[in-house]
Amino acid sequence: MAGIRVGGLASGMDIDQIITDLMKAERMPLDKLAQKKQYLEWQRDDYRSINKSLLELDQLIFDGVLRQSSFSKKTVSVSNPGAVSIKNINSTADFSGSIQVKRLASAASMYSKASSTIDSTAKLSDLGITGPITIEAIGKDGSLNTKQVTIDPEKDTLDTLIVKINSQTDVSAYFDKASGKFSISAKNTGDVAGGPEIVLGGDLNFWSALNMDLTSDDAVANNVGTAGVNAEIVYNGMPIVRSSNTFAINGVEISLKAVTDGPVTFSSATDTDAILDTIVKFVDQYNSLIEKIKGELEEKRYRDFQPLTSEQKDSMNEKDIERWEEKARSGTLRGDSILSGALNKMRMDLYTAVSGIAGKNQLAEIGIKTSSNYMDGGKLVIDTDKLRAALTENPNGVYEIFAKNGGTSAEQGLGRRLRDTIKSTMLNIEKRAGKASSTNNAFTLGRNLLNIDSQINRFEDRLIKVEDRYWRQFTAMEKAIQKANSQSAYLMQQFSY
Known part of the structure; x- marks a missing residue:
C-alpha cells in the first residue's frame, strides 16, 4: 500500500490532482478492457437466455405433442x-x-375367534414370541404373494409389529384394545381359485396368542371371516x-x-378441445422463441454507447445509466451464425412433409401455416376450424405428423426433428457461452474473459509502476525547487548586507 503523499509544498502546485489527471489518460486502455469484459459478459448471458428458451420449448414438445396420451384424450x-x-x-x-x-369384488378378512389378554405395549419376548412371521395374501394379479415380517422380540410390541405388517405386506391389521380382538383384511379384492386369500405362518405362537385361524377359509368356516369375491x-x-x-x-x-x-x-x-389446446401451446411457445431469436438477430448495435465505467456511473443518475446501458447492451447477438442457422433449420423441420405417412403428412394439411407477413420471421398461424376437423377425423394421424419415428430426418415427425435441432443448437451455444455451472475455461467466451482478466491484472500492475514514477519525478522536481529556493534566499541574504 502506498504511503501518504504530500506534494506541492515547494512549487505550490496541486501535484495530487496533476497525477490523478495524468493517470486518467494512462487508465484509458484499462477502461477499454473493462468495457470489453462487460460486453462479453452481456453476450454470454444473452446466449444463455436463448438456451433457456430453447430448453423450455424442448420440454413442452416432449410433454405435449410427442406424447400419444395427448392425442388420445x-x-x-x-x-x-x-x-x-x-x-x-x-x-x-x-x-x-x-x-x-x-x-x-370384495376383499377377504378374518379376526380373532376369541378375545385375548395381550398387552399391545408389552415386548413380544415377554409373550414368548420370537418371530419372524409370514403372511400370504392375494395380490393385484389375483394370486397369492408371500411377505415375511422380521421381529425384534426385545424391542417390538404388538403395536409396532402392526405398523410393520401394514407397511410391508398385502394386508391391513388392527388390534381393538377394548375387545382384545385382532383383525386382518386383504388390501386387494378377489377370490383365489381353489384356496384361501390369506394364509398366516411363521411364528405360530404369535397367531395363537391372538386366537387367529391360519387361513381365511378356516376363518369363514368358523364364522370369524369373509371370503374374497371376484x-x-x-x-x-x-x-x-x-x-x-x-x-x-x-x-x-x-x-x-x-x-x-x-x-x-x-x-x-x-376430446378435440383438449388436443387442440396441446397443439396451440406448442405453436405459441414456438412463435415466442422465433420472435426472441429474430429480435436478437436484428437488434441494432449502438457502437457509440460503450459499457459505462465506474467513474462514468458516479457522475450519472440511475435513469440515465439505465437508458445508456439499454443501448450499450443492444445487439450482442446481432447476425449471430448459430442463431440464424438454428432459425433456418427449425423452419425446414416444420415445413418439410413427413414421409411414410398415408394421408395428411404436413402442417399445412391440418390447418397450420406460416404467417403471410414476412416480418413475422416464419411464425405459425393456426386455422382452428381446419385443425379441429383434422383432429376429429384422425387424431392419431395428426399425432404421427408430430411424433413419427424414423431412421432419417425425412421419416421423423416434426416434433422429433425440432428436438434434434434444439439439442444441437443448445450444444453449440454451450460451447460458446457455457451454462451456469460451467467454469470459464470450458467455453469460448469464458476463455476470452479469462484472457481479459489476465490483461487487466498486468495493466493494473503497470499502472502502479507508472504512478510511482510520476510521484518520483514530481518529488525530484519539488526537491530541486526547494533547493533553488534555498539558494535564492541565501543569495538575497548576502546581497542585503
Whole structure:
C-alpha cells in the first residue's frame, strides 16, 4: 500500500490532482478492457437466455405433442355414472358398449375367534414370541404373494409389529384394545381359485396368542371371516370375471361402483378441445422463441454507447445509466451464425412433409401455416376450424405428423426433428457461452474473459509502476525547487548586507 503523499509544498502546485489527471489518460486502455469484459459478459448471458428458451420449448414438445396420451384424450358418456366409471387410458379409437354389474369384488378378512389378554405395549419376548412371521395374501394379479415380517422380540410390541405388517405386506391389521380382538383384511379384492386369500405362518405362537385361524377359509368356516369375491360383469353380452373392481379392457379403465339391474351403456368421443389446446401451446411457445431469436438477430448495435465505467456511473443518475446501458447492451447477438442457422433449420423441420405417412403428412394439411407477413420471421398461424376437423377425423394421424419415428430426418415427425435441432443448437451455444455451472475455461467466451482478466491484472500492475514514477519525478522536481529556493534566499541574504 502506498504511503501518504504530500506534494506541492515547494512549487505550490496541486501535484495530487496533476497525477490523478495524468493517470486518467494512462487508465484509458484499462477502461477499454473493462468495457470489453462487460460486453462479453452481456453476450454470454444473452446466449444463455436463448438456451433457456430453447430448453423450455424442448420440454413442452416432449410433454405435449410427442406424447400419444395427448392425442388420445376423450370424453366418455356413461348412462349410470353412479354404478360404473370409465376413463380412457391409451385407446386412440373411439369406443362404446354396455356393462351389467352382477357382483362387486370384495376383499377377504378374518379376526380373532376369541378375545385375548395381550398387552399391545408389552415386548413380544415377554409373550414368548420370537418371530419372524409370514403372511400370504392375494395380490393385484389375483394370486397369492408371500411377505415375511422380521421381529425384534426385545424391542417390538404388538403395536409396532402392526405398523410393520401394514407397511410391508398385502394386508391391513388392527388390534381393538377394548375387545382384545385382532383383525386382518386383504388390501386387494378377489377370490383365489381353489384356496384361501390369506394364509398366516411363521411364528405360530404369535397367531395363537391372538386366537387367529391360519387361513381365511378356516376363518369363514368358523364364522370369524369373509371370503374374497371376484367381480362379475357382462361386457357387451359376454360374462367376465375380474379380481378387482377397477380393471382395463382395450386401453379403457373401468371402475365398478354398484350392482346394476340392467346394462349400463357408454360411449366416447375425441376430446378435440383438449388436443387442440396441446397443439396451440406448442405453436405459441414456438412463435415466442422465433420472435426472441429474430429480435436478437436484428437488434441494432449502438457502437457509440460503450459499457459505462465506474467513474462514468458516479457522475450519472440511475435513469440515465439505465437508458445508456439499454443501448450499450443492444445487439450482442446481432447476425449471430448459430442463431440464424438454428432459425433456418427449425423452419425446414416444420415445413418439410413427413414421409411414410398415408394421408395428411404436413402442417399445412391440418390447418397450420406460416404467417403471410414476412416480418413475422416464419411464425405459425393456426386455422382452428381446419385443425379441429383434422383432429376429429384422425387424431392419431395428426399425432404421427408430430411424433413419427424414423431412421432419417425425412421419416421423423416434426416434433422429433425440432428436438434434434434444439439439442444441437443448445450444444453449440454451450460451447460458446457455457451454462451456469460451467467454469470459464470450458467455453469460448469464458476463455476470452479469462484472457481479459489476465490483461487487466498486468495493466493494473503497470499502472502502479507508472504512478510511482510520476510521484518520483514530481518529488525530484519539488526537491530541486526547494533547493533553488534555498539558494535564492541565501543569495538575497548576502546581497542585503
